Amino acid sequence: GRHPMLPRHVQRLGRDWITHWNGSQILALNSPVSSCMRWAGHSPPWVSFPLPISADFSANWRFPQFFGPWRQFQNSNWHLDNYTQSCCFHLPNPSMKSEGEEPLTKKRRLSGQDDTSAPEQETNLSNQKEVSCHSVAQNEEKHGSKKGTIKRHWEYFCQQSKTMKIAKNKGSDQSNTESEASFDFTVMSYNILSQNLLEDNSHLYKHCRQRLLFWTYRFPNILQEIKELDADVLCLQEVQEDHYRTEIKSSLEFLGYHCEYKMRTGRKPDGCAICFKTSKFSLISSNPVEFFRRDIPLLDRDNVGLVLLLRPKFHCKASAAICIANTHLLYNPRRGDIKLTQLAMLLAEIASVAPQKDGSFCPIIICGDFNSVPGSPLYRFIKEGKLNYEGLAIGKVSGQEQFPRGQRILSIPIWPKKLGISQNCVYEIKQQQKEENAGEKMEVAKPDNPQEIVIASEKLSSKLRHHFKLSSVYSHYFPETGIPEVTTCHSRSAVTVDYIFYSAANDDTAAQPGAEDSFCGGLKLLGRLTLLTEKDLWTVNGLPNENNSSDHLPLLAEFRLIER
Numbered sequence: 001g002r003h004p005m006l007p008r009h010v011q012r013l014g015r016d017w018i019t020h021w022n023g024s025q026i027l028a029l030n031s032p033v034s035s036c037m038r039w040a041g042h043s044p045p046w047v048s049f050p051l052p053i054s055a056d057f058s059a060n061w062r063f064p065q066f067f068g069p070w071r072q073f074q075n076s077n078w079h080l081d082n083y084t085q086s087c088c089f090h091l092p093n094p095s096m097k098s099e100g101e102e103p104l105t106k107k108r109r110l111s112g113q114d115d116t117s118a119p120e121q122e123t124n125l126s127n128q129k130e131v132s133c134h135s136v137a138q139n140e141e142k143h144g145s146k147k148g149t150i151k152r153h154w155e156y157f158c159q160q161s162k163t164m165k166i167a168k169n170k171g172s173d174q175s176n177t178e179s180e181a182s183f184d185f186t187v188m189s190y191n192i193l194s195q196n197l198l199e200d201n202s203h204l205y206k207h208c209r210q211r212l213l214f215w216t217y218r219f220p221n222i223l224q225e226i227k228e229l230d231a232d233v234l235c236l237q238e239v240q241e242d243h244y245r246t247e248i249k250s251s252l253e254f255l256g257y258h259c260e261y262k263m264r265t266g267r268k269p270d271g272c273a274i275c276f277k278t279s280k281f282s283l284i285s286s287n288p289v290e291f292f293r294r295d296i297p298l299l300d301r302d303n304v305g306l307v308l309l310l311r312p313k314f315h316c317k318a319s320a321a322i323c324i325a326n327t328h329l330l331y332n333p334r335r336g337d338i339k340l341t342q343l344a345m346l347l348a349e350i351a352s353v354a355p356q357k358d359g360s361f362c363p364i365i366i367c368g369d370f371n372s373v374p375g376s377p378l379y380r381f382i383k384e385g386k387l388n389y390e391g392l393a394i395g396k397v398s399g400q401e402q403f404p405r406g407q408r409i410l411s412i413p414i415w416p417k418k419l420g421i422s423q424n425c426v427y428e429i430k431q432q433q434k435e436e437n438a439g440e441k442m443e444v445a446k447p448d449n450p451q452e453i454v455i456a457s458e459k460l461s462s463k464l465r466h467h468f469k470l471s472s473v474y475s476h477y478f479p480e481t482g483i484p485e486v487t488t489c490h491s492r493s494a495v496t497v498d499y500i501f502y503s504a505a506n507d508d509t510a511a512q513p514g515a516e517d518s519f520c521g522g523l524k525l526l527g528r529l530t531l532l533t534e535k536d537l538w539t540v541n542g543l544p545n546e547n548n549s550s551d552h553l554p555l556l557a558e559f560r561l562i563e564r
Contacts, residue, residue: 020342069354146282148540149547156527157510179207182313183279183320183561184526188231189367189500191552192222193544194238194270204490205552207542211303218549223251225548225561229529229556234275235326235367248273266302272326272368274308284309284321289349291330291342298415299337301330305346307353309362317563320362323354327368334406336397339371339378340389340452340464341415347425347466363523363561364468366501369552372398373495374476374484382501383470389414390462400495412462425466471511471530473500473557485531489543490551500555505562522562529556 192341195215198205205213212218225233234257239248241263248265249259258278263271276283289305305327312320327346330338348367354361372378376399381387389397397407413423423427476485487498504511531553537543543551 005200018320037473056554101153112545148545150532150536150540152530152532154322154527157525183315184558185232185312185561186230186556186558187233187235187324187326187365187367188499188554188556189235189237189326189498190554191237191369191498191550192239193218193326193550194240195243196240196269197238198551204492205544206491208544211293211550212544212546217248219243221547225554226252227255231556232277232280233324233365234273235324236273236275237326237328237369238270239273241271244271244273257330258283260286260306260308262290262304262306262346264304265290265292268302271304272306272328274306274324274326276308276324280313281310281322282313284311285353287349287353289346291345292361293419296416296419299419299487301335303328303330303342305342305349305368307346307349309353314560314562320561320563321354321356322561323350323362323364324368325350325364325368327366327370329369329371331371333371333398333400333404334395336378336392336394337408337410337414339397340381340387340410341419343370343378343382344415344421344425344464345419347468348421348427351426351467355365361468361503364470364503365523365559366470367499367555369498370398371400371497373400373497374472375399379499381464381466381470382499385466385469387464388462389464412460414464423461423464425464450467468503470501471504471508471525473502473525473555474531478533483533483535484535486534486553487531487555488552489534489537491542494537494542496531498552498555500557502557502559507562524560524562526558526560528558529554531555 084296128481195218197214234252239261241261244259244261249261252259252275256279259273260273260283261271261273263269285308287307287309289307291299291301291303291305293299305325307323307325310322310324312322322407325346327342329342331337350364350366351361354364356362366382368535370378370382370470377387377389377392377397379399389410390412393404393406394408394410395401395404397410415421420428474485474496477483478485485496486494487496488494502525508522508524510525540547543553
């Protein structure tokens with residue numbers, strides 16, 4: 001009953017494979033074995049030889065007609081020697097019991113989220129089942145979502161926002177008087193995963209099927225996601241320059257966006273983009289920020305930021321403006337000194353762009369991948385506006401590592417004076433002028449030597465400050481269980497590193513305690529697209545997967561502009 005043309009080990013593979021076969025195993029037929037296969041690092045106990053895995057196979061491949069029960073396979077007119085030059089078997093990670101489970105061999109760290117200030121974190125694992133509207137079973141039942149997807153839902157902070165959203169989805173007119181007199185808009189922050197970075201860090205995506213990692217598969221998914229979420233402002237990170245130039249920019253312009261882009265310096269091929277709908281905003285100014293400084297050894301990294309000043313087109317004063325900032329800070333968990341300096345440079349640019357004629361700041365939104373976890377010193381500095389870093393180890397700044405390897409203590413000051421940015425995160429010329437003007441009004445400071453006052457007040461100071469009172473759109477933990485929200489999930493970790501910060505208005509009930517009016521009006525958070533837990537994401541085999549083509553989730557929030 002055995003096919004005489006099959007070698008013994010292949011016959012044994014087929015005989016033992018009958019009960020193991022499922023839809024996730026793929027027979028790849030599109031490229032020669034010699035040029036396309038790589039060897040799996042380990043094999044299941046029922047295989048006595050390493051298994052070749054296709055490194056490149058067609059996304060449109062279909063099972064051959066002979067494929068079915070093993071005996072039918074044996075009795076077909078198939079001959080191994082006809083296919084040895086054009087086929088190889090592609091198996092999933094053998095430790096994966098099913099596509100919906102995490103590989104047992106994978107040990108992921110929560111990268112420092114364990115020591116953040118959330119008392120609910122110690123909640124028993126069984127309570128994860130109580131998280132509402134996130135499990136696959138609940139969403140398949142409520143939304144009829146197809147297998148392999150997790151439905152994220154909108155969380156509203158006022159009933160009017162929910163009514164307006166429903167009306168918008170139905171295509172009906174908004175006749176509400178207050179909605180006509182206000183300006184509502186949505187903002188997305190999304191790290192779309194540069195293809196070059198994906199290929200350079202392939203060890204992070206061992207859990208993924210190979211075909212899901214091709215840009216030709218990923219980009220249509222990303223574009224469809226952007227189209228469906230339909231944000232008025234997009235803040236994108238890891239936007240690869242050649243892809244932006246050839247297809248991303250034109251595709252977004254077709255959807256009604258105007259795009260501004262800043263590529264990373266040096267030889268890095270990706271960057272940050274801010275895109276806004278021309279039907280809702282007009283551009284006042286575009287201000288790129290380069291964090292690399294040739295004359296400052298500390299700033300030898302190629303990260304960048306981008307700051308836009310936008311003017312709303314409806315229901316606002318002629319002088320109304322909104323400042324939108326986007327950045328992707330350095331990843332290295334052991335270089336908190338560079339991260340804080342890059343952040344200070346971004347804040348200084350915002351402080352330079354956002355002031356209004358009366359000296360107050362316009363509403364501000366800061367998006368990006370900050371490569372820092374909730375509760376970390378860098379995160380607290382953004383939200384609280386102050387940080388005393390005396391005695392702080394550089395490896396603890398971002399909280400990415402539970403046991404930081406960077407033990408060197410931050411120097412005081414962190415960056416040299418020739419950077420031209422004060423410890424208040426503003427350009428020093430601006431600060432000198434501001435303090436000089438304030439001194440003239442109070443008749444206290446000496447106007448003939450303002451620089452000496454600045455230097456004296458900052459000498460050996462270990463305290464950083466900024467002038468913006470910011471809240472986070474997301475709370476980072478599910479209130480029912482204390483389980484962490486996750487914005488990125490791959491083979492090494494599942495954490496929150498992406499954020500949307502905003503200057504909250506006084507009447508914003510969604511703002512965190514301590515948030516105050518942002519000098520000139522502010523923003524009211526109307527709603528947000530909920531995030532997921534790590535457990536949720538592994539039910540669809542983590543990120544990227546068939547429907548989500550980045551290793552990050554998009555963050556999305558709806559705001560209302562409150563004018564003073």
